[in-house]
Amino acid sequence: MRAFAVDAYGSRVHEVERPEPEVGPHDVLVEVAAASINQLDVKIAAGEFKQVLRYPLPLTLGHDLAGTVTAVGELVRRFAVGDRVYGRPRDGRIGTFSERIAVHEDDLAAAPTSIDVGQAASLPLVTLTAWQALVERGGVGAGSRVLIHAGAGGVGSVAIQLAHHLGATVATTASAKNADLVRRLGADLVVDHRTQDFVQAVSGYDLVLDSLGGENLERSLRVLRPGGKAIGISGPPTPEFARAAGLPLPVRLGVGALSAKIRRQARRLGVDYEFLFMRADGRQLAAIADLVDAGVIQPVVGLTVPFAETPEAMAALERGGLVGKVVTARE
Numbered sequence: 001m002r003a004f005a006v007d008a009y010g011s012r013v014h015e016v017e018r019p020e021p022e023v024g025p026h027d028v029l030v031e032v033a034a035a036s037i038n039q040l041d042v043k044i045a046a047g048e049f050k051q052v053l054r055y056p057l058p059l060t061l062g063h064d065l066a067g068t069v070t071a072v073g074e075l076v077r078r079f080a081v082g083d084r085v086y087g088r089p090r091d092g093r094i095g096t097f098s099e100r101i102a103v104h105e106d107d108l109a110a111a112p113t114s115i116d117v118g119q120a121a122s123l124p125l126v127t128l129t130a131w132q133a134l135v136e137r138g139g140v141g142a143g144s145r146v147l148i149h150a151g152a153g154g155v156g157s158v159a160i161q162l163a164h165h166l167g168a169t170v171a172t173t174a175s176a177k178n179a180d181l182v183r184r185l186g187a188d189l190v191v192d193h194r195t196q197d198f199v200q201a202v203s204g205y206d207l208v209l210d211s212l213g214g215e216n217l218e219r220s221l222r223v224l225r226p227g228g229k230a231i232g233i234s235g236p237p238t239p240e241f242a243r244a245a246g247l248p249l250p251v252r253l254g255v256g257a258l259s260a261k262i263r264r265q266a267r268r269l270g271v272d273y274e275f276l277f278m279r280a281d282g283r284q285l286a287a288i289a290d291l292v293d294a295g296v297i298q299p300v301v302g303l304t305v306p307f308a309e310t311p312e313a314m315a316a317l318e319r320g321g322l323v324g325k326v327v328t329a330r331e
C-alpha cells in the first residue's frame with residue numbers, strides 16, 4: 001500500500017510502498033480517507049523528537065485520521081466494519097499518511113456526523129491537546145480568564161472555541177488579518193502579536209496556553225494572577241513530563257536542565273509552569289465529537305490537498321502563514 005515516510009531524520013518525506021498492517025486483537029483496521037498534518041510530523045521528520053520518541057526508520061508519518069473501519073481484531077467490541085471513525089493513534093503507532101493503518105480501539109471514536117471526512121481528520125490531535133490543557137490540566141470553567149496564543153493556528157483555533165464553551169473569558173494573539181476569524185471563534189480580546197505587546201493588554205489571568213515557547217512563554221508568566229498556570233506545548237519539557245514518559249535517567253536530567261530557567265522564573269512570580277505532551281484518547285474524542293455535532297466546535301481547515309501531495313502539504317505547514325489545519329484527502 002502507498003504511504004509517506006522518512007528514511008532518515010532530516011531527509012525528505014517521500015512516497016513508499018509499505019506492507020499491509022497487521023491487526024492485533026484490540027486493533028481496528030481503518031481505510032484512511034483523510035489525514036491532517038501537524039507540526040509534530042514536521043518536527044519528528046527533522047529528528048527533533050528522536051530522544052523521546054524512539055521510532056524505527058524508515059518511519060511512516062501522520063498523527064490524525066478519519067476513515068472507515070474495514071476489519072477489527074478478535075477482542076474489539078466498540079467498532080464494526082463500516083463504522084466511520086476518527087482518531088489520533090498513540091505514540092509508537094503513528095503512520096496515518098498511509099492508505100490503511102491498524103489503530104488500537106482505545107485511540108478511536110465514531111467520527112462526528114455533521115462534518116465531512118477532511119474536517120474530521122483535522123481535529124483529533126489539536127482538539128485533544130486543547131481538551132487536555134483546558135479541561136484536565138487547566139480546570140477551565142465559568143469565569144476563568146484564559147490567554148490562548150496563536151489563536152489562528154491548528155491548536156489555537158479549537159482551543160478558543162472550547163474555552164469559550166466552558167465559560168471562560170478568552171484573550172488570544174493573532175495577526176490583524178486573522179482578528180475577525182478568532183473573534184468569530186469566541187475570542188473576547190484579540191492582541192495583534194505583530195504590533196502589540198500582550199503583556200500590556202492582559203493581566204491577572206488564570207491560565208495561558210502557550211504554543212510558541214522561548215521568550216513568548218517567559219513573558220506569558222507575567223500575565224498570570226498569583227497561583228495561575230502557564231501550560232507550554234512547545235516546551236521546554238519538565239522533569240515531571242520526563243518521569244511520566246519513562247525516559248532514561250540521562251535524558252531526564254537533560255530535560256530538567258532545559259526547563260530549569262522557566263521553572264525558576266515561575267516560582268519567583270508565584271505561578272505554575274507545566275509542559276503538556278498530548279496523548280491519544282478515544283473517549284475524549286467521543287466527547288469532542290458530541291461538541292462538534294452540537295455546533296460548539298467547528299473545524300478550521302485552511303488547506304486541503306490530495307494524498308499524493310503530502311510532502312508539499314508538510315512543506316506548506318512548515319512555511320507558515322496558513323490558518324487552522326492542513327488536510328490531505330485520498331483521491
Ligand SMILES: NC(=O)c1ccc[n+]([C@@H]2O[C@H](COP(=O)([O-])OP(=O)(O)OC[C@H]3O[C@@H](n4cnc5c(N)ncnc54)[C@H](OP(=O)(O)O)[C@@H]3O)[C@@H](O)[C@H]2O)c1
Pocket residue numbers: 038039040043125126129149150151152153154155156173174175176178193211212232233234276277278279317321322323324325
Ligand atoms: N505538546 C503537544 O502536545 C502539542 C500538541 C499540538 C501542538 N504542539 C505544538 O504547538 C505549536 C503550535 O501548533 P499548531 O498546530 O497550532 O501550529 P500552527 O497551526 O502551525 O500555528 C500557526 C499559527 O501560529 C501563529 N503565530 C505565529 N507566530 C505567532 C506569534 N508570535 N504570536 C502568536 N501567534 C503566532 C500564526 O498566526 P497568525 O498568522 O495570526 O500570526 C499561525 O496561524 C507547534 O510547535 C506544535 O508542535 C504541541
